[in-house]
Amino acid sequence: MIVDNILLGLSSVFTGYNMLAVAAGTGLGLVVGAMPGLSATMAIALLVPVTFVMPPETGISMLASIYMGAMYGGSIAAILVRTPGTPAAAATIMDGYPMAQKGEAGRALGISLTASFFGGLISSVFLLTIAPVLGGIAVMFGPVELFSVAVLGMTIIGSLSQGSAIKGLLAGAIGLLFSTVGMDSITGIPRFTLGNINLFSGIPFTVALIGLFSIPQAIRLIERDEGAVERINSITDRILLPWKEIRPLIPTFIRSGLIGVFTGIIPGTGGDTACWFAYNEAKRFSDDKESFGKGNPYGLAAPEAANNAVVGGALIPTISLGIPGSSSTAVLLGGLMIHGIMPGPTLMTEYAGVTYTLLWAILLSNFFMLAEGIVFTKACIFVTRISNRILSVAIVVLCVIGSFAINNSFFEVGLMFAFGILGYFMDKLKIPVAPLVVGLILGRMLDVSLHQSLLMSQGSWMIFLTNPISAVLLTIAFFSLIQSTPMYTRWRTSRKKSREKNNP
């Protein structure tokens, strides 16, 4: 069955229309990623309405390719302008920019492109092998297990979000609250609609995420004066690297790729975590630690391989369990939802055609990224020069038309704007937005599975603890909560201190 589906996806991805979508998506991601300050998540959110007219497998493949392309694109700005194009390219600056300063901008971009290709390839292979197996297990889950999986997803993404765990969990809970607006799936009565008929079908997920990810971004681009930027204005050397230069970097590609995959699998951690993790590991393994930060090729290869490997890793829980591993994959799930495909284990069975095409599209996008990167990287130097103020206005225009395009409703444009304002204030208070989006996605699944589980147990909550899978998942959720509390941090610090005292 799994092999049949893999072959089905393979034949689907190689149709002309799908290949064109993957190529276009990768190219678009590359360009957006190269623009400093624009994230892959925002690009995917803005493009979701455009994919509405495409077949689901084509649309979702295009969106995923944007994600992959943007991960490499982010390094272009990091290397040339010393500003990460995406947050995942933050560590790329460390050795990428010094290399460019030495007149090796082309070589630096070549290493980044090759590392991104290898990282993406490793993660695609993992995605193609792990996701179907995990998905096969997940389809056996009933409402009790599904509820616990969703609780685990929420607690992990909340507690591992950057900054405070309380804020992450609060954002997730607000998302869950918003997900209850609209018709109740069990009783069929409208809930919390304020008597507004536009809210009877719930808060449109795509509208919310366009607002949450794009409006705050547009405001951030204009809120401060643009200072003078140090930049590299031309690339004089070759981007295509000879094999003898690539060969010694391969162990770093593999190690960082694996770091990226496993960091991506954990919900709540993404490319921004993986790139620093891989950078530190590359430094730890190196004999020449002193040269890190001064243009060491290994210091550039590691974060770039890791951030592209995150793409496949983050898609593993997204596809097999319906729990997004990062904000970008949450938006990808939104892309599926506007085609009427609900997240959850059924992605691998009922919608196998779409899902397996997506898995192959991720693999294919690596090859397009390599080809387009070789051809277009030099042209992207112009993209890095576009002023933030010009971009911010264009983003607003795209947000308005994009949110209108979903249901041709101006109410939804207003709703998008309201979510945008909420997102901006959350950003200022360092409350992460990603858990809110995940709460909005998982809310319905949690609500329905809770109802069904309590019906099965005739109202007893013990069903969640007597079911072994559920009990294990909830225990993990409990520990992920505990480890994010200040008490746990204090306990660890005091333990470390006492250990140091005993073994000076």
Next chain:
Amino acid sequence: MPQEVTDLGHVLKHGLFAVFTFILAGYFFFKGYSMPSSAALFPQLVAGLVFLLSGAMVFQSLREAKNRSGEPASGAAVEQKIHVPRVILFTALIALYIFLIPRIGYFVATPLFMVVMYMFLRAIGFFRAILISLGFSVFIYFLFIWFLKLPIPMGLLERFFEV
């Protein structure tokens, strides 16, 4: 003294957000009583969680403020200042743009909005602003009307597009 102001602001900002989340959760919690218990269970549980976490967030911000007092100003304080009036006006212009689209039409409101914004932000010169806004509107026309067949309100240009 400036540190105290910053810390007070830190607590106040979190407090205000907590007031918002309290009102939001309060609405969901109390509205739940007018619904069948099966429909109210999940939203009321989550609303309770929001109450709890909002309180915890305020408590945490108080602790952070207390821990920070006496410390030298951090790098964040040295960071370039946010232009609050610019942000407010930018946001107000977006709201006005959304309000005007159904009234004067998308392809009148959009170039107008872009030119006004570029002038206000002093991003580019007047003629370049007109060129970019017209170019962008043509791009939107082809993508959303020609390709996606989106029924965008034409407003003042309706007659022109019918011809």
